[in-house]
Amino acid sequence: MKNILIATLATTTLLMSASLKDEARNAGLLPIPNNKAELMKLIDNPRNPITDAKAELGKKLYFDPRLSKSGLISCNFCHNLGEGGDDGVEAAVGHKWTANPNHVNSPTVYNAVFNDIQFWDGRAKDLEEQAQGPMLAHPEMAATSEHVEKVVKSMPEYEAEFKAAYGKDVKITFALIADTIGLYERILVTPSAYDDFLNGDKNALNAKEKEGLKTFIDAGCVTCHTGYGLGGAMNMFNITGTYKHMDVGGFKGDKNGMVRVPTLRNITQTAPYFHNGKIWSLSEAIKEMGKIQLGANLSDKDVASIEVFLKALEGRKPEVIYPMLPASTEKTPRPDMN
């Protein structure tokens, strides 16, 4: 009798899991492929295909503070790979301790490849285009394209690596430097227990997490937080709120007053939340989104259940061997703090 009961329970769980997976897939949720070739097809850039040599070079550039005017601020300063891919502050602070003038929160670089477009207002079409922005923005790295090119070209090691990556006739331009950084960012994807579940491993999520996924779907979160990134699309998320007015500060979103839906991957590691970084508690963020975007007063139970699911989106980060950067030479532009 006991054995039959266990067998029945097991079958029920199996069926429930199977159907939950289908339900998630039908709701538009997509897992990071566990097949490498399939993943590469998804994240690669046909214009500049990923190779190990380019990625290794891109990593160095990503971590190199000398690309900034001061010599102190690298891409990793605001998109810290050790901190869930962002900086953990409300709004970015950059050159001369200048706060982001729109008071917008630095989005995580992890899984940013799954965003349809880049920046909160979607003004860059891909990671390569995005990577140019912060280098030139005065409140961020405050450099000029000439500065960035000069820095890179001043070091024979960088020159050699560009040749190894792109061929001996390569022309090292600001655009190619940004392309190489963007290329590195493409490989920063973090598959999680959630992906394993959607890829067919029925036991990858526990009962509570499955329940949370169900709540997430049923409550309607999945309307915007969908696709590979559980977010990443434009034209879905009215910045001032659909059902409740949201205080957006000085930021206006795109020309239609929209902001990009943020990814929920690694969300437990990327407080504070929202484009303005004003909410520090994840449960509060869930509750607020219910009110603002769904017109729903989510119960504490539902909020807690969704939070358990979101925790299962914590991904396995690629191992990053900290790059030893080429030494500056006498040709390297000197840091300028002003």
Place this chain on the structure above:
Amino acid sequence: MKNILIATLATTTLLMSASLKDEARNAGLLPIPNNKAELMKLIDNPRNPITDAKAELGKKLYFDPRLSKSGLISCNFCHNLGEGGDDGVEAAVGHKWTANPNHVNSPTVYNAVFNDIQFWDGRAKDLEEQAQGPMLAHPEMAATSEHVEKVVKSMPEYEAEFKAAYGKDVKITFALIADTIGLYERILVTPSAYDDFLNGDKNALNAKEKEGLKTFIDAGCVTCHTGYGLGGAMNMFNITGTYKHMDVGGFKGDKNGMVRVPTLRNITQTAPYFHNGKIWSLSEAIKEMGKIQLGANLSDKDVASIEVFLKALEGRKPEVIYPMLPASTEKTPRPDMN
């Protein structure tokens, strides 16, 4: 005949190498041991012996910007392990973009364990004591000891790691946090071709490098740049110069007007030079030191020869796997930019 000549030359080189090694050792130059047990004996701290668990935890703390008031400045910000262990700027810039008030240059953390004392004015006896300074200094990380303790204790992952490293009854104090950072810094040693040569590998240095080492010894550089670190001692280096007045800005050195002799290891990767970071060219730095401290006008040939030798001090850096930091919790003190 030709063969005899080659054999004779080889023997001469061999003899010269053997005696050069002895000469270097007699002049007080000491290699980083290539025997692990011997190295550990040299770098360990009997008060808090090095273990893998402590070093791994120390690495996380070293890279964690949340120990600072702003949440943006880690130890690695000024002592960047990818940039030869320093920041590549004249004088450190920290919290609120404040320049170091004494305009002193950030010393490299690599091989700092070989310094007799820490800081340019030698005010800290070891790395553990040194590590406390920048966390509390307002122009650097601008934290308080309470802030640092609160940050660490707010994350269960850190608590668990402290327990794993120091036992379940561990009391996480500011001093222990600094001790753990200092412990991590102890293992940041970088053996080089020069060490291989002093350890007996006659071919580790080429003829030009051997010539450079000989010039380095004969010119008298070795008087101050000696020991394991080729530098690191106090009470040798009069800040205003022994033979020529040196412009030292506002910095006064220790109570006797002395500054610590900097290490020459990885010197090709740590421009700008001197305690005030005022010299960017290595050959110029060598020439200046000749004038200031030796009262010698080194010839261009000697300067070039010494520079070749210094290049052979570029060390093999320990591989650093970039740490994935524990996620902040709602108890973690919020970043404060002011």
